[in-house]
Amino acid sequence: MAKINLDKTLIRDLNALLEETGLSEIEISEGRQSVRVARQSGSVIAATPVATTSVPLVTDEKEFPVSDINTIPSPMVGTVYLSPKPGDPVFVSAGDQVNEGQTLMIIEAMKVMNPIPAPKAGTVKRVIVSDSQPVEFGEPLLILE
Helix, strand or coil, X not given: CCCCCCCHHHHHHHHHHHXXXXXXXXXXXXXXXXXXXXXXCCCCCCCCCCCCCCCEEEECCEEEECCCCCEEECCCXXXXXXXXXXXXXXXXXXXXXXXXXXXXXXXXXXXXXXXXECCCCEEEEEECCCCCCEECCCCEEEEEC
């Protein structure tokens, strides 16, 4: 069996490129050698608000208007989880202060757990979804002011 000559600097550079670009994997080849660097979990999904019409949500028998600017929509179809694992405390609750990039919740899509980061610092006004709820692309998840 041939010994593999690993270029650790190249691997570190590729990893930095993944972080910089938000890609989940990168592969380069030269001749018969190739290097592939991939992230299994912890992929970064940009949760930027999208322009939608304001619609009232019925929550606990009360109408709650959804603000286009402050609503965090689902970036994918999947199942939302409000805590890291069953029985753990939720990531955030109404009234919590959050920092930009802080995990708000997780969406499982195709057996991959995708953390949903806060696009800005602010206060959680309302968590619209419930734990283990299926969500669609663009569906309101949370209101962050």
